[in-house]
Amino acid sequence: xxxxxxxxxxxxxxxxxxxxxxxxxxxxxxxxxxxxxxxxxxxxxxxxxxxxxxxxxxxxxxxxxxxxxxxxxxxxxxxxxxxxxxxxxxxxxxxxxxxxxxxxxxxxxxxxxxxxxxxxxxxxxxxxxxxxxxxxxxxxxxxxxxxxxxxxxxxxxxxxxxxxxxxxxxxxxxxxxxxxxxxxxxxxxxxxxxxxxxxxxxxxxxxxxxxxxxxxxxxxxxxxxxxxxxxxxxxxxxxxxxxxxxxxxxxxxxxxxxxxxxxxxxxxxxxxxxxxxxxxxxxxxxxxxxxx
Numbered sequence: 001x002x003x004x005x006x007x008x009x010x011x012x013x014x015x016x017x018x019x020x021x022x023x024x025x026x027x028x029x030x031x032x033x034x035x036x037x038x039x040x041x042x043x044x045x046x047x048x049x050x051x052x053x054x055x056x057x058x059x060x061x062x063x064x065x066x067x068x069x070x071x072x073x074x075x076x077x078x079x080x081x082x083x084x085x086x087x088x089x090x091x092x093x094x095x096x097x098x099x100x101x102x103x104x105x106x107x108x109x110x111x112x113x114x115x116x117x118x119x120x121x122x123x124x125x126x127x128x129x130x131x132x133x134x135x136x137x138x139x140x141x142x143x144x145x146x147x148x149x150x151x152x153x154x155x156x157x158x159x160x161x162x163x164x165x166x167x168x169x170x171x172x173x174x175x176x177x178x179x180x181x182x183x184x185x186x187x188x189x190x191x192x193x194x195x196x197x198x199x200x201x202x203x204x205x206x207x208x209x210x211x212x213x214x215x216x217x218x219x220x221x222x223x224x225x226x227x228x229x230x231x232x233x234x235x236x237x238x239x240x241x242x243x244x245x246x247x248x249x250x251x252x253x254x255x256x257x258x259x260x261x262x263x264x265x266x267x268x269x270x271x272x273x274x275x276x277x278x279x280x281x282x283x284x285x286x287x288x289x290x291x292x
Contacts, residue, residue, distance in 0.1 A: 070153060071125040072101050073181035079105040080182075081210045086115045116143040121206055123175065125153040128276065130161060137165035137172075149203055151175045155226055155273075156280045159192040159219045169194040173203050176223055177212075179269055187212045188223045222281050229265070230278050230288065236262035237291035 075087045075098075085107045089095040098109050108115065116122055122144055124136050133152055140150055150172050152162055159174040166172045174190035187207045191200045204214040217224045236248050249261025266274055271292075278290035 070177060070179070070181050072098055073183075074123060074125060074153070074177055075107050076102060076105055077182040077212075078210060079107050083210070084108075086110065086119065088113060088115065113139060113143045116140060116148075117145060119144065119148055121149045121151070121203070123151045123153055128154060128156055128273075130157055133157065133162055134165040137162060141165070141167040147171070149173065149199055149206075151203060153177055156222050156277050158221070159190050159195075163192045163194055170196040171199050173200055174219070175203065175207070176225070178225060185211075185213045186225065187214050188225060189214050189216050190219050190223060191216070192219055221283055222277055226277050227281065227284075227288075230274070230281055233262045233265060233274060234278060234289070234291040237266075 071087060071089070075085050079085045079102070085105070087098055087102070087107055087109045088111065089098055089109060090111050092111075095109060095111065098107075102109065122140055124133060124140060126132050126136050133154070137150070137152065144150055144167075146168060148171065150166055150168075152159070152172075152174050153176065154162075154174055155176050159172075162174075163169045163172050169192070172192070173195050174188075174192075176188035176190070178184040178186045178188075189200065189204055189207065191197075200216070204216065207214040215224060221227070222230065236252065239248050245261075245263040249263050252258050252261045260268070275290055275292045278288070278292070281288040282290065
């Protein structure tokens, strides 16, 4: 990097499209790069560009892939399908972002939990933290009507560990809207032993009518998608010892047939999320170990 300073570079473009860089940047790392280039190298402009291979996910790549993105993406999807959607957001700044992003959608955005009282299907979509989810689910149960279906959107947490937080366990179920939630067609549906079979069927029908493809699965660590994709992603990271990210993604797309290479997925989902999920999956054995 100091050699770049000596060469008097004024513009640095960091991209994973051609394998120039790994594209493995956390928020703190990107801030560190920014400070280094600005303060030490006196470079006026930097572009950290993560290039997907198909245009439909471009909008999602411009946002941080977290639970807040999920709640807005799910709301957008159901609104586009003609449903009356209410999005509850307690954080004022995030509520403003939601109002801006969903301004063209028919979505009621509020911080008032009383709006849940007449809802038929309620999806909790906070970040992957057991304590936080249980707290929110308890609050939802206090306002939801008895015949409402309550779902937790989770990619890793076991439903059996969350079901005790709701008042009527038979009406509770897990769903996993895959990232990006408003584009990806797959929704995993996870029932607990206490979940009523009719409730599970109702959620599956609801999801299918909204244009998604419901997949019923057991309550197991990381469910179906992440259980098979995480070892693939972690092995790709280990291949960095002898190949570039661009080369690895090229082989994955051309020979394995996936639409997005493993490093494109890492950039979309976020390294912190990949590492968190991988640690959960390690309970299944050495073959599921995180590469971090």
